[in-house]
Amino acid sequence: MAASILSAPWFHNEEAAYEFVQSRLWPDNKPVCPFCGGYERTGKLSGKSTRIGVHKCYDCRKPFTVKVGTIFESSHIPLRLWLQAIFLIASSKKGISSNQLHRTLGVTLKSAWFMSHRVREAMKSGGLAPFGTGGGVVEVDETFIGHDKTIKPKGVKKGRGYHHKNKVLALVDRNTKQARSMVVDDVKASTLAPIIRANVVPEAHLMTDDASCYTKVGREFARHGFTKHMQGEYVSREDRNVHTNTIEGYFSVFKRGMRGVYQHCAHHHLNRYLAEFDFRYNNRIKLGVDDKERAERLLQGVVGKRLTYKISLERGVLA
Numbered sequence: 171m172a173a174s175i176l177s178a179p180w181f182h183n184e185e186a187a188y189e190f191v192q193s194r195l196w197p198d199n200k201p202v203c204p205f206c207g208g209y210e211r212t213g214k215l216s217g218k219s220t221r222i223g224v225h226k227c228y229d230c231r232k233p234f235t236v237k238v239g240t241i242f243e244s245s246h247i248p249l250r251l252w253l254q255a256i257f258l259i260a261s262s263k264k265g266i267s268s269n270q271l272h273r274t275l276g277v278t279l280k281s282a283w284f285m286s287h288r289v290r291e292a293m294k295s296g297g298l299a300p301f302g303t304g305g306g307v308v309e310v311d312e313t314f315i316g317h318d319k320t321i322k323p324k325g326v327k328k329g330r331g332y333h334h335k336n337k338v339l340a341l342v343d344r345n346t347k348q349a350r351s352m353v354v355d356d357v358k359a360s361t362l363a364p365i366i367r368a369n370v371v372p373e374a375h376l377m378t379d380d381a382s383c384y385t386k387v388g389r390e391f392a393r394h395g396f397t398k399h400m401q402g403e404y405v406s407r408e409d410r411n412v413h414t415n416t417i418e419g420y421f422s423v424f425k426r427g428m429r430g431v432y433q434h435c436a437h438h439h440l441n442r443y444l445a446e447f448d449f450r451y452n453n454r455i456k457l458g459v460d461d462k463e464r465a466e467r468l469l470q471g472v473v474g475k476r477l478t479y480k481i482s483l484e485r486g487v488l489a
């Protein structure tokens with residue numbers, strides 16, 4: 171019988187946890203000073219009163235650990251629990267609520283909430299390479315989700331129209347099978363066009379529905395195919411290749427996930443949830459990424475993602 175992944179020492183032993191993270195984040199496992207970038211003159215501090223994982227830089231004389239400059243910084247949560255959280259979140263198909271994390275890891279609900287938001291931060295893609303290279307197909311679509319409480323009703327009856335909802339724009343590269351999504355203020359052409367331009371190369375074959383916001387920007391691409399959604403057409407009758415079904419699939423997974431796991435989501439957290447769904451989608455098993463590999467990739471994202479906001483435990487923010 172193969173050994174359980176969860177029996178690995180870095181999930182249970184703090185020193186092993188530090189060694190594991192160091193081996194992943196420091197090139198050739200050689201300590202790099204996060205303050206001055208020095209790596210030649212560093213030493214590991216030892217001694218009974220020294221905390222685990224502390225190194226000293228002899229260039230700038232500062233002590234540091236591998237946690238500095240990562241999502242793990244300035245929290246008192248043991249590194250081995252962070253690794254457990256990362257593995258659990260990376261291997262779950264639809265995400266894990268803070269409540270579940272709280273019960274499974276035995277940390278307080280407040281810590282669990284804090285951890286899950288930071289891990290979500292690590293899921294934010296560093297890859298900003300544009301979609302559609304080599305004339306590939308890029309599907310673009312927008313959707314509406316939940317209720318944006320930051321928007322005051324404009325005399326519109328509650329529950330009608332999209333004015334009060336969160337607006338999300340997503341792009342899918344059909345060749346690389348990667349998705350990228352983000353919260354947008356509105357779905358006007360003037361808002362969406364710059365985003366599409368920044369994320370899609372001109373030689374791409376753009377595919378959208380016939381919403382007017384895509385008409386003008388569509389001309390900037392090698393080809394622009396669109397379906398006549400307003401006439402109930404979801405695959406173009408002229409060209410069966412023209413559709414936005416891939417992205418519809420992405421949205422339906424996202425919406426199901428948001429309903430099932432994350433009951434409430436404040437507007438200012440939505441981008442982080444989108445990052446999580448993008449990460450899952452872009453590192454899915456169908457693309458050959460297994461749970462272990464997904465956790466490894468997630469760990470690579472912990473650097474340079476320190477959150478500066480304070481924890482807010484107001485109702486509705488807990489997710």
Ligand SMILES: [Zn+2]
Pocket residue numbers: 203204205206207208227228229230231232
């Ligand atoms: Zn230094």
